[in-house]
Amino acid sequence: MTGxxxxxxxxxxxxPGITAIGVxxxxxxxxGKRAFVSVTVYVLLVAGFAWMVGRIxxxxxxxxxxxxxxxxxxxxxxxxxxxxxxxxxxxISVLAPASTAGTISSEREKQTLDLLAVTPxxxxxxxxxxxxxxxxxxFVLILxxxxxxxxxxxxxxxxxxxxVRGYLMLLxxxxxxxAMGTFFSALVxxxxxxxxxxxxxxxxxxxxxxxxxxxxxxxxxxxxxxRPPEALFYLNPFVAQVDxxxxxxxxxxxxxxxxxxxxxSGVNFxxxxxxxxxxxxxxxxxxxxxxxxxxAPGVGVRDFVAADVLAIQRDRYWPRSALTLLLLAVGFxxxxxxxxxxxxxxxxxxPGFLRRSRSPRGLRRxxxxxxxxxxxxxxx
Amino acid sequence: xTSIVRAEGLVKRYDRTLAVAGLDLxxxxxxxxxxxxxxxxxxxxxxRILATLLEPTSGDAEIAGWSVRRNPNEVRRVLGFMPxxxxxxxxxxxxxxxxxxxxxxxxxxxxxxxxxxxLLELVDLADKRDTYVQGLSRGMQQRLCLAHALVHDPKxxxxxxxxxxxxxxxxxxxxxxxxxxxxxxKTIVISSHILPELEELCTSVAIVDRGxxxxxxxxxxxxxxxxxxxxxxxxxxxxxxALEAARDWFAAQPDVAAAAILPDGIVELGFRGDEAxxxxxxxxxxxxxxxxASFSRAxxxxxxxxxxxxxxxxxxxxxx
Numbered sequence: 145m146t147g148x149x150x151x152x153x154x155x156x157x158x159x160p161g162i163t164a165i166g167v168x169x170x171x172x173x174x175x176g177k178r179a180f181v182s183v184t185v186y187v188l189l190v191a192g193f194a195w196m197v198g199r200i201x202x203x204x205x206x207x208x209x210x211x212x213x214x215x216x217x218x219x220x221x222x223x224x225x226x227x228x229x230x231x232x233x234x235x236i237s238v239l240a241p242a243s244t245a246g247t248i249s250s251e252r253e254k255q256t257l258d259l260l261a262v263t264p265x266x267x268x269x270x271x272x273x274x275x276x277x278x279x280x281x282x283f284v285l286i287l288x289x290x291x292x293x294x295x296x297x298x299x300x301x302x303x304x305x306x307x308v309r310g311y312l313m314l315l316x317x318x319x320x321x322x323a324m325g326t327f328f329s330a331l332v333x334x335x336x337x338x339x340x341x342x343x344x345x346x347x348x349x350x351x352x353x354x355x356x357x358x359x360x361x362x363x364x365x366x367x368x369x370x371r372p373p374e375a376l377f378y379l380n381p382f383v384a385q386v387d388x389x390x391x392x393x394x395x396x397x398x399x400x401x402x403x404x405x406x407x408x409s410g411v412n413f414x415x416x417x418x419x420x421x422x423x424x425x426x427x428x429x430x431x432x433x434x435x436x437x438x439x440a441p442g443v444g445v446r447d448f449v450a451a452d453v454l455a456i457q458r459d460r461y462w463p464r465s466a467l468t469l470l471l472l473a474v475g476f477x478x479x480x481x482x483x484x485x486x487x488x489x490x491x492x493x494x495p496g497f498l499r500r501s502r503s504p505r506g507l508r509r510x511x512x513x514x515x516x517x518x519x520x521x522x523x524x
Numbered sequence: 525x526t527s528i529v530r531a532e533g534l535v536k537r538y539d540r541t542l543a544v545a546g547l548d549l550x551x552x553x554x555x556x557x558x559x560x561x562x563x564x565x566x567x568x569x570x571x572r573i574l575a576t577l578l579e580p581t582s583g584d585a586e587i588a589g590w591s592v593r594r595n596p597n598e599v600r601r602v603l604g605f606m607p608x609x610x611x612x613x614x615x616x617x618x619x620x621x622x623x624x625x626x627x628x629x630x631x632x633x634x635x636x637x638x639x640x641x642x643l644l645e646l647v648d649l650a651d652k653r654d655t656y657v658q659g660l661s662r663g664m665q666q667r668l669c670l671a672h673a674l675v676h677d678p679k680x681x682x683x684x685x686x687x688x689x690x691x692x693x694x695x696x697x698x699x700x701x702x703x704x705x706x707x708x709x710k711t712i713v714i715s716s717h718i719l720p721e722l723e724e725l726c727t728s729v730a731i732v733d734r735g736x737x738x739x740x741x742x743x744x745x746x747x748x749x750x751x752x753x754x755x756x757x758x759x760x761x762x763x764x765x766a767l768e769a770a771r772d773w774f775a776a777q778p779d780v781a782a783a784a785i786l787p788d789g790i791v792e793l794g795f796r797g798d799e800a801x802x803x804x805x806x807x808x809x810x811x812x813x814x815x816x817a818s819f820s821r822a823x824x825x826x827x828x829x830x831x832x833x834x835x836x837x838x839x840x841x842x843x844x
Binding site: 164254258259 | 575576577578579597600601603605607609610611612613614615616620624625627628629630669672
C-alpha cells in the first residue's frame with residue numbers, strides 16, 4: 145500500500161472501525177457489576193492507603209522537634225500526594241498491561257479474529273480500538289481516584305499543577321505499558337503467555353534498566369564525573385514521579401537528590417535565596433546558623449535554608465520520560481498492527497536452526513508459537 | 525453467465541509444504557459451488573486466500589472483479605466469510621453481535637436496526653435477540669455466524685465446512701437457508717469433505733486434491749467428460765437361479781460393464797451410458813420379461829466421481 149492510498153483510507157476506515165471495536169469492548173467490560181465493583185475497590189484502596197499514610201506522617205511530624213502547624217501540614221500533604229502517586233504508579237503498571245495483554249490473543253484463542261479481519265475495518269482500527277477501550281477502563285480508575293488525591297489540598301504543600309503533572313504521568317504510564325501488553329498479545333497466541341511476557345517486559349523496563357544504571361554507576365571509574373545515561377530510567381515511571389515529587393517540594397528537597405543523582409542537573413549551593421518556609425520559632429526548636437550561633441526565635445531562617453539547597457531544573461526530567469513512554473507506545477502499537485494484518489508485507493523469519501526445532505520433538509508447539517497464521521494455522 | 529469468482533494459478537507455500545499448487549477456479553454468479561476434497565487438499569487455504577486472510581505465494585484471484593491482492597478492502601465489502609472454526613464473543617447478546625459487525629461495515633444506525641431484525645428472521649433467531657451468544661446451541665451459533673456474514677448484503681458467501689458439527693436437523697435447516705440465499709441472488713462457495721451434502725445442494729463442484737483442481741463444472745458435465753458412467757440398481761422380483769439369470773442378462777447388455785447381486789434381490793450395474801441409455805436399458809429389460817420393482821441410480825454419484833478423480837483407494841469420509 146502506498147503512502148497516498150494509506151492516507152486516503154485511514155480517516156475513512158479507522159474512525160468507524162475504532163468506534164465499532166470500542167463500543168463492543170466497552171459493552172463487555174462495563175456490563176453488570178464488574179466495572180462498578182472494580183472502581184469502588186480501587187478507590188477504597190487508594191483512600192485507605194492515603195488515610196494510613198496521613199496518620200503515619202501526622203505522628204512523625206508531631207514527634208518532630210520542629211513542630212510547626214503550617215510547615216507540618218504542608219509536609220503531610222506532600223507526603224500523602226507522593227505516596228498516592230507511587231501507589232497508583234504501581235497499580236497502573238500492573239493493571240494497564242494486564243488489561244491489554246489479552247485483547248488480541250483472546251481473539252485468536254476464541255477464533256474470532258478472522259471474523260474481524262475479513263471486515264473492511266483496518267488492522268489499525270482493531271489494535272487502536274482495543275488498546276483504547278482497555279485503557280478507558282484504566283483511565284476510569286485513575287480519574288476516579290482524583291477526588292481522593294484532591295484531599296491533599298486540605299493539608300496544603302502541593303500545588304494543583306503538581307497534581308496535574310502526577311496524573312498526566314499516570315495516564316502516560318498506562319498508555320505506554322498498555323501498548324506493550326497489546327504488542328505481546330498480538331505476538332503470541334496464548335493470553336497466558338502474552339500476559340507473562342508483558343510483565344517480564346514491564347519489569348525489564350522499570351527494574352531491569354534501572355539496575356543496569358546502578359551497576360554502571362557503581363563500577364564506572366570516574367564515579368562523580370561520568371554518569372551512565374539517564375535515559376535508562378526513562379521507562380521507569382516511578383523515577384518520573386520522583387521528579388514530580390521534587391517539583392512539589394519546590395525543586396528543593398530529598399526527592400530532588402535522587403533526580404540530581406540520576407541527571408546531574410541539580411545546582412548545589414545556590415547563592416540566591418530560595419523560597420523556604422518561614423520559621424516562627426517559639427516552639428522549642430533551636431536553629432543553628434553556619435557560624436554556630438543560635439538563631440534567635442522569631443528570626444526568619446529563609447536565607448539560611450537557601451544557602452544549602454539543591455535546586456533541580458523544573459519539568460526537565462519527567463517530560464522526557466513521558467515522551468519516551470509515548471514513543472514506546474507508538475512503536476509497540478505499530479508493531480501490533482503489523483502482526484494483526486492478515487496479509488502483512490514483512491514477516492520476521494526465525495533463524496533456520498530455530499525453525500527446524502519447531503518439530504514436535506523440539507519446541508513445544510502452541511504455548512509460545514509466534515504469530516497466529518503460521519503454517520499450522522491453515523494447512524488445509 | 526458472468527463469472528463472479530475467478531482464481532488463476534493460485535499457489536500457497538508454507539515453508540516446505542505446498543498447500544495450494546496452481547489452483548484455477550471459475551464460478552458463475554448465482555451458483556452454489558462446492559469445493560470437494562479430502563482433508564488437507566487445500567480447500568481451507570483456498571477459501572482463506574479468497575477471503576483476503578492469506579496472501580497467495582503466486583497467482584491471483586478476483587471476486588466481483590476485485591483482486592484479492594491489490595484490492596483486499598473492496599473484496600471484503602462484497603464478501604461474506606464463515607470460517608470452519610469460529611468463536612463467539614462472551615458477554616454479548618445476539619443483537620449486539622450483529623450490531624457490532626454492522627458497525628464494522630460502516631452501516632448507519634437506522635439501517636443497522638432494520639437489517640438486524642431481517643437477518644434474525646432469516647436465520648430464525650428472532651426470539652433469541654436478547655440471549656447471550658455463548659448460550660446458543662452450536663447450530664444456532666452457526667446460523668448467527670452466517671447472519672453476521674450477511675450483514676453487509678455481500679454478493680459472494682464463502683462457507684468453510686458449514687455443516688461440520690451440526691446435527692442432522694440443523695443440517696437440513698442450513699441447507700434450506702442456503703437455498704433461500706441463492707434465491708436472493710447470492711453466489712455461495714462451500715467447502716466440504718462430506719460429499720452427499722454437497723451433491724444435494726451444489727449446482728457445480730470442483731474436486732480438489734493436493735492443492736489442485738482435478739475436475740470442475742456441473743456434476744453431470746464432469747461425469748460426461750470423464751465417461752465415468754453411473755452405478756444403477758435394479759430390484760428384480762426373482763430369487764435364486766432366476767435372479768442369477770437376470771444378472772447374467774444385464775451383464776450381457778452392451779453398456780453394462782459389470783453386474784453383481786446384492787441382498788434383497790438387487791442387481792447392481794456398472795453402467796457406461798447416459799440417462800437415455802439407462803431408460804432404454806430399463807425398457808429392454810421389462811420387454812424381455814424381467815419383473816423390475818425399482819430401477820435407480822445408486823449411492824452418491826459425486827462420491828463415485830470423487831474416487832475416480834482422486835484415484836484414492838481408501839473410501840472418503842461420507843459423514844462427519
